[in-house]
Amino acid sequence: MKWWWSTVLMVSIAGCSGGADGPDALAVMEGEAIYRAECATCHGNKLEGQPEWRTPRPDGKLPAPPHDATGHTWHHPMELLLAITKLGMVPPHAPQGYVSDMPAFGGKLSDRQIQRVLLYIESQWPPDIRAQRIERFGK
Ligand code: HEC
Secondary structure, eight states, X not given: OHHHHHHHHHHHXXXXXXXXXXXXXXXHHHHHHHIIIIXXXXXXXXXXXXXXXXXXXXXXXXXXXXXXXXXXXXXXXHHHHHHHHHXXXXXXXXXTTOOOSOOOOTTTSOHHHHHHHHHHHXXXXXXXXXXXXXXHHOO
């Protein structure tokens, strides 16, 4: 089992556009710190999201979805996750005029910090999900 896990890890490292230093344990730790500071209030300490996250609230907005294996974050390619985190729920990722609580982090976090926080989220997905992503997206 161990060799398989490290193969998955290596493939995802090789597939990452993260730059020279690559996603090492330190980068994941930095991502976790950013997650706790910027994302956990809505997406949950354990990436569990908000209750009833599929049901719009009375104001029409959706609660924050989980980023763990029960959510749909892992269904999306990394490019899309980076874009949503940076720009928020705007076209082409959402309809024109769509109203959402998801902030645009572009003015607050650097691209590198956004990559790291998503790297942390990715690091929490179980091996079978990571393997499915490699099959679907090549990374
Ligand atoms: C103020 C609450 C709030 C904060 C803080 C927040 N989000 Fe969100 N996020 C949401 C909501 C609500 C949605 C669902 C948007 C929708 O569909 O209307 C969402 C959706 C998303 C999505 C797209 C949905 C998916 O599962 O693919 C991503 C990616 C995401 N958030 C990442 C982050 C990251 C990374 C952070 C921290 C840097 C963060 N969010 C911080 C509320 C928040």
